[in-house]
Amino acid sequence: MKITFDWLKDHLETNLKEKNLLEQLTNVGLEVEGVQNLSSDKELFKVAKIIKTIKHPNADRLKVCDVDVGEKELKKVVCGAANAVEGLITVYAPPGSIIPKTKTKLVVAKIRGVTSYGMLCSEYELNLSDESDGIIELSSGYKKIIGKSYFSKSKSNLIDLSITPNRPDCLGIRGIARDLAASGFGKLIDFKKKKIKSNDKQPLKVKIKKERNQGCSIFGSCLITDVKNTESPQWLKDKLISIGQKPISAIVDITNYVMFDLNRPLHAYDADKIEKGIIVRNSKSGEKFTALDNKDYKLEDGMCVIGDHKGVLGLGGIIGGTRSGTELDTKNILLESAYFKPGSIRTTAKKLNLDTDAKFRFERGIDPLSIEDGLNKAAILIKEICGGKISKIDIQKIETYKTKIVKFDINLVEKIAGFKISTKKILKILENLGFKFKKKKNFFELTVPSWRPDITQEIDIVEELVRISGYDKIRIIDPIKERKKSTLSKSQKLFHFLQRSIASKGYLEAITWSFTDSNYNNHFRDTKKEIKILNPISTELDVLRNSIFSNLIIYMNKNLDRGFKDLSIYEIGPTFTGSKPGEQNTVVCGLSSGKKSRLSWIEKERNVDVFDVKKRCSPNFN
Amino acid sequence: MSDLKKIKDELLLKLKSKLNLSEVNQMKSDLFGKNGLVSSQFKKIGTIAETERKKFASELNVIKDELQDLINLKIKEIENEEIREKLQKEKIDITLPERPFVRGKIHPVSQTIDEISSIFSEIGFSVEEGPDVESEYNNFTALNTPENHPARDMHDTFYLDEKKERLLRTHTSPVQIRTMLKDKPPFKIVAPGRTYRSDSDQTHAPMFHQVEGLHIDKDINMGHLKGCLNYFIKEFFELDEIKMRFRPSHFPFTEPSAEVDIGYEMKDGKIVIGEGDKWLEILGCGMVHPNVLKNVKVDPTKFQGYAFGMGIDRLAMLKYGINDLRAFFDCDYRWLNHFGFDPLDVPTNYRGLSR
Numbered sequence: 001m002k003i004t005f006d007w008l009k010d011h012l013e014t015n016l017k018e019k020n021l022l023e024q025l026t027n028v029g030l031e032v033e034g035v036q037n038l039s040s041d042k043e044l045f046k047v048a049k050i051i052k053t054i055k056h057p058n059a060d061r062l063k064v065c066d067v068d069v070g071e072k073e074l075k076k077v078v079c080g081a082a083n084a085v086e087g088l089i090t091v092y093a094p095p096g097s098i099i100p101k102t103k104t105k106l107v108v109a110k111i112r113g114v115t116s117y118g119m120l121c122s123e124y125e126l127n128l129s130d131e132s133d134g135i136i137e138l139s140s141g142y143k144k145i146i147g148k149s150y151f152s153k154s155k156s157n158l159i160d161l162s163i164t165p166n167r168p169d170c171l172g173i174r175g176i177a178r179d180l181a182a183s184g185f186g187k188l189i190d191f192k193k194k195k196i197k198s199n200d201k202q203p204l205k206v207k208i209k210k211e212r213n214q215g216c217s218i219f220g221s222c223l224i225t226d227v228k229n230t231e232s233p234q235w236l237k238d239k240l241i242s243i244g245q246k247p248i249s250a251i252v253d254i255t256n257y258v259m260f261d262l263n264r265p266l267h268a269y270d271a272d273k274i275e276k277g278i279i280v281r282n283s284k285s286g287e288k289f290t291a292l293d294n295k296d297y298k299l300e301d302g303m304c305v306i307g308d309h310k311g312v313l314g315l316g317g318i319i320g321g322t323r324s325g326t327e328l329d330t331k332n333i334l335l336e337s338a339y340f341k342p343g344s345i346r347t348t349a350k351k352l353n354l355d356t357d358a359k360f361r362f363e364r365g366i367d368p369l370s371i372e373d374g375l376n377k378a379a380i381l382i383k384e385i386c387g388g389k390i391s392k393i394d395i396q397k398i399e400t401y402k403t404k405i406v407k408f409d410i411n412l413v414e415k416i417a418g419f420k421i422s423t424k425k426i427l428k429i430l431e432n433l434g435f436k437f438k439k440k441k442n443f444f445e446l447t448v449p450s451w452r453p454d455i456t457q458e459i460d461i462v463e464e465l466v467r468i469s470g471y472d473k474i475r476i477i478d479p480i481k482e483r484k485k486s487t488l489s490k491s492q493k494l495f496h497f498l499q500r501s502i503a504s505k506g507y508l509e510a511i512t513w514s515f516t517d518s519n520y521n522n523h524f525r526d527t528k529k530e531i532k533i534l535n536p537i538s539t540e541l542d543v544l545r546n547s548i549f550s551n552l553i554i555y556m557n558k559n560l561d562r563g564f565k566d567l568s569i570y571e572i573g574p575t576f577t578g579s580k581p582g583e584q585n586t587v588v589c590g591l592s593s594g595k596k597s598r599l600s601w602i603e604k605e606r607n608v609d610v611f612d613v614k615k616r617c618s619p620n621f622n
Numbered sequence: 623m624s625d626l627k628k629i630k631d632e633l634l635l636k637l638k639s640k641l642n643l644s645e646v647n648q649m650k651s652d653l654f655g656k657n658g659l660v661s662s663q664f665k666k667i668g669t670i671a672e673t674e675r676k677k678f679a680s681e682l683n684v685i686k687d688e689l690q691d692l693i694n695l696k697i698k699e700i701e702n703e704e705i706r707e708k709l710q711k712e713k714i715d716i717t718l719p720e721r722p723f724v725r726g727k728i729h730p731v732s733q734t735i736d737e738i739s740s741i742f743s744e745i746g747f748s749v750e751e752g753p754d755v756e757s758e759y760n761n762f763t764a765l766n767t768p769e770n771h772p773a774r775d776m777h778d779t780f781y782l783d784e785k786k787e788r789l790l791r792t793h794t795s796p797v798q799i800r801t802m803l804k805d806k807p808p809f810k811i812v813a814p815g816r817t818y819r820s821d822s823d824q825t826h827a828p829m830f831h832q833v834e835g836l837h838i839d840k841d842i843n844m845g846h847l848k849g850c851l852n853y854f855i856k857e858f859f860e861l862d863e864i865k866m867r868f869r870p871s872h873f874p875f876t877e878p879s880a881e882v883d884i885g886y887e888m889k890d891g892k893i894v895i896g897e898g899d900k901w902l903e904i905l906g907c908g909m910v911h912p913n914v915l916k917n918v919k920v921d922p923t924k925f926q927g928y929a930f931g932m933g934i935d936r937l938a939m940l941k942y943g944i945n946d947l948r949a950f951f952d953c954d955y956r957w958l959n960h961f962g963f964d965p966l967d968v969p970t971n972y973r974g975l976s977r
Contacts, residue, residue, distance in 0.1 A: 031869065166872045471868035477846045487743035506725060509726065509732060511950065512951060573816070576755065579755060580788070581760070
C-alpha cells in the first residue's frame with residue numbers, strides 16, 4: 001500500500017513531522033517498507049512537446065528530436081521510441097536527473113555521434129507502469145503546462161507500507177489515518193458525508209441470483225446520465241501520480257481515488273452497453289469474456305460473474321470486461337459498489353491467476369457498510385468533473401450484515417501483555433478505532449466496526465490495545481535459569497555424537513536438499529517407493545530422496561569438476577520411505593573420493609579403499 | 623702374586639685403547655669366564671700352603687673386585703658414548719612439511735543449531751523434533767490458518783498429493799501442534815529443523831532451517847516473551863547489550879503478534895550487530911492464539927504462553943558474516959572448509975559458544 005503524508009492529511013489533523021509519522025506507522029503495525037523521495041529530483045521531469053524529428057544520421061532506429069521544454073531554446077534529444085513523432089506531448093528528463101526505475105543519473109552524452117541533452121521517458125522508466133514500449137503519450141490537456149513538472153509539487157514522499165493480510169481497512173488512506181489518530185498521532189477529521197440528492201430511480205434492473213455459493217451478497221448501484229468523460233483535473237491527477245498510479249480518464253481516476261482513499265472498490269460500466277439489466281450469478285463452465293487487461297478468460301463453474309442478458313460483463317470484485325468498459329465518449333455510467341465474499345474472490349482469482357487492486361481488497365474483506373458512502377462520494381465527484389445527472393442509489397441484497405458483538409474483560413490486557421492500561425485509556429483507544437461499548441457487570445460488550453473483519457474474539461481486542469499503546473510498553477521479564485527436563489533425548493544425543501564423530505575423522509559436513517533428481521535417486525532407491533513432489537521447483541529436484549547418496553554423488557562430482565581431488569563429505573539427515581508424516585529415517589551417509597594419501601617425502605601414494613570405509617563402519621566407531 | 627699384578631697391568635693397558643662393547647665383553651669373559659685368567663687363579667687356592675692360603679685368597683678377591691669395577695666402568699662409558707653419538711647422528715630437520723592431516727568440518731547450520739540449543743537449554747527449554755512431511759492440518763489448519771486465508775499465500779508450499787493433504791512443512795510451527803497433542807502442559811520446547819518453500823532466488827532457497835520456540839504455562843505473558851528473546855539474542859551474538867525492538871505484526875497462530883528487529887550499523891561494508899540506528903528484522907513471535915490451544919485440547923482460559931520462529935540460516939549468516947544463502951546448500955569444498963567448524967569446537971554453556 002502506497003501513501004503520502006499529504007494524502008493522509010486529508011483525513012488527519014496533525015502538526016507532527018514525517019519522521020515521526022514513519023516511526024509511528026511501524027509502531028502501530030503498519031510496517032514502512034520503503035520511502036521514495038518524490039519531491040526534489042522528480043520535479044526535474046517536465047512536460048514537453050516534440051516539435052520536430054529527423055532520422056539519426058548514423059542509426060536506423062534512432063531519431064533526433066527537437067523538444068520544447070518550456071525554455072527559449074529547443075532541446076536536442078536522441079530517442080529510439082517508435083511513437084516519438086512530431087507534436088507528441090510527453091515527459092522529458094534533463095541531464096542531472098535520476099531515472100526512478102534504473103536509478104541512473106542522466107548526463108549529456110553523444111549517441112552515435114549526435115549529442116543528446118536528456119531523455120524522453122517511458123512509463124516504465126518513471127515507475128508508473130510496466131509499459132516500456134515507447135515513451136509516455138500525454139493528452140492535449142497537458143499543452144498548457146509544457147515546461148512544468150509532470151509530477152505534483154507535493155513535498156510529500158511516497159511511503160510504501162506492508163499491510164498484513166488481517167488489516168483490509170488499512171488498504172485505504174482513511175483506515176491508516178484512523179489507526180494513527182487512535183495512537184495519539186493527530187486527530188481523525190470527521191467529514192459531513194455528502195449524499196446524492198435525486199428523485200430518479202436507478203432504472204436498470206439488478207438481480208442477485210440466489211444460488212449455492214453465491215459470491216456476492218450486496219450489490220449497490222446508481223446511474224449517472226449525460227456525463228462528459230474527460231481528463232481528470234490536475235489535483236486528482238497529482239494525487240494518483242503521487243502514489244505511483246497512472247491517470248487514465250476522469251471516471252476511472254475517480255473510482256480509483258475512492259478505492260485508495262476509503263478502501264471502497266467501485267466499478268463503472270458504460271450503461272449503454274449493458275443489455276437490459278444486471279444479473280449477478282455463478283458462471284457456467286466454458287463461458288468466455290475479454291477482461292480489461294485485454295486477455296480472454298475461460299470460466300469454470302461457480303465463479304461470481306456480473307452479467308447481462310447477453311453474457312458476462314465482468315468477474316465481480318476482480319476485473320471488468322472490455323465490452324462494457326468506459327471510454328472517453330461514454331455518455332451514461334452505471335456505478336457499482338458491492339460486497340463480494342473473500343473466499344469466492346480468492347478461489348476464482350487463483351484459478352484464473354488474476355491479481356488486481358480490487359481482488360486484493362475483496363479477498364481480505366471490504367467494509368460491507370461502505371457501499372453507499374462509496375457511491376455517494378464517487379457519483380458526486382463525477383458530477384462535479386464530468387457533469388450529468390445522478391439517480392437514486394439502488395441496493396440489492398441476499399444477506400444482511402450482522403454487527404459483531406464481543407464480550408471483553410479488561411483484566412485480560414494485563415494478563416496477556418504483562419502491563420496495565422487504564423480503563424479510561426482503553427475505552428478511548430477503542431472509541432477512536434470505531435468500537436462502540438456498553439458496560440455490563442464484569443465486562444464490556446463491544447460492537448466491532450464493520451470495517452474490521454479480523455476482530456472476532458476477546459484476544460483480538462487485547463491485540464488492538466497493546467498495539468496502539470505501543471509494544472515498547474511491554475517490560476522485559478528475565479528468564480529463570482532452571483532446567484527441569486534434560487535438553488536432548490537419547491536419539492538426539494546419538495545424532496549429535498555421530499555428527500561430530502564423523503567430522504573428526506576427516507569428513508566435511510554437507511547439507512543438501514531433502515529432494516533430489518529421480519534419475520539419480522532410482523539407483524539408490526532399492527525397493528522403496530518413489531515419492532514425487534507435485535509442484536517441484538525444477539525437474540532435477542522432483543522427488544523426495546530415498547537415500548542421501550544421490551545428492552552426495554551429484555555434489556561430489558561438482559567438486560571434482562572444480563578441480564578438487566581428495567575429498568570426503570558426509571551428511572546426516574532425513575531419507576524418506578513414504579509420503580505420510582513420519583515415514584522417514586535419520587541417516588548418516590559419507591562419501592570419499594580420490595587418494596587417501598599422495599606421494600610425498602614422507603608418505604606413499606594410496607587410493608581410498610574398502611578398508612578405510614570398513615573402519616568408519618565398524619560397530620564401535622573408532 | 624706377580625701373576626695377578628700382571629693381569630691387572632695388562633687389563634689397564636688394554637682399556638686405554640679404543641674399544642667397542644663386544645671387545646670389552648670378550649675381555650670380561652677372558653678374565654672371569656669358566657677358564658678365565660681370574661677364575662683359574664681361584665682354582666689354585668686349594669694347592670697353596672695353608673699358611674699362605676688365607677692371604678692369597680683375600681688378595682685375589684680384592685683384585686677381582688678391582689678388575690670387575692674397571693670393566694663395568696668401561697662398559698658404562700662406551701654405552702654413554704654410543705647414546706651421545708646416536709643423538710648427534712639422528713638430529714631431524716623440522717622445517718620439512720608436516721605429514722598431511724585431514725580434519726573434517728561441521729556445517730555452520732549444524733553449529734548454529736547447537737549454539738541455539740545450548741542457549742535455550744540453560745533457561746529450561748528442551749529440544750523437540752517433527753517430521754519434514756506434514757499434513758495440511760498440522761501445517762495450516764491447526765495453526766488457525768484455514769483454507770482461503772490470505773496468509774497461506776505467504777507460503778509457497780510443496781505438495782505431495784493431488785488433494786493437497788500432504789506437504790513439506792513450510793515452517794517448524796507444526797511441531798507446536800505435535801508437542802501439545804502428545805503431552806500435557808506446561809510446555810517449554812525449541813524445535814530446530816528443515817523447512818521448505820517453493821521459492822528460489824538470491825535470498826530464498828527451496829529448503830532452509832527454522833527454529834521454533836514454545837512456552838506454555840499458567841501465567842506466561844508478553845513480558846516473558848520479550849525477556850526470553852532479549853536473553854537469547856544477547857547470548858547468541860555474544861554481546862552484553864543489544865538494541866532490540868518489538869513491532870506489531872500478524873501471524874494467524876499468534877495474537878498479539880510481533881516482529882523483532884535488532885539494531886545494527888554498517889562498518890566498512892559489514893553489518894555490525896548491536897548498536898546503530900538501522901533495524902534488521904530477525905524473527906517473528908507472539909502469544910499463542912486461543913484457537914490453536916483449543917485445537918490441541920489445551921484450555922486457553924487456564925493456560926497461555928508464547929511461541930516464536932526464526933531462520934537459522936539467516937542467524938548464521940549474520941553471526942559469521944556469510945553473504946550468500948544459496949552457498950549453504952551448494953557443498954562447495956572451499957566454502958565448507960572455510961565456514962565450517964572444527965568438530966571438537968562444541969558450543970557449551972560453561973565454555974561459551976564460539977572460540
